Amino acid sequence: VNVDEYLSLNKYEVDEENAHIEVDLEGSDAEFDKLIRVCPAALYKRDEDGNKSFDYAGCLECGTCRIACGDTIIKKWVYPGPTMGVEYRFG
Ligand code: SF4
Secondary structure (H helix, E strand, C coil): CCCHHHHHCCECCCCCCCCCCCCCCCCHHHHHHHHHHHHCCCCEEEEECCECCCCCCCCCCCCCHHHHHHCCCEEEEECCCCEEEEEECCC
């Protein structure tokens, strides 16, 4: 079983109104590239033109991005509201 298969076991209740993480996409490129490397769910991305994007749906709430860039380009990091967010299901 690979990591993608394990990740697909998780269930997410996405709070469409409230992003629980906000990242400054206009901020430091070096910091953003750090996030691309550390996020286990690969939610920080660049397209082929180098444009940055982040999608909080699919977040594992591990806190790694906050530790890596909490004092630079991560502008908000809170746990999703009650009943929201990831629900772990182990295969
Ligand atoms: Fe990725 Fe973890 Fe940050 Fe969620 S908390 S965006 S899974 S690094």
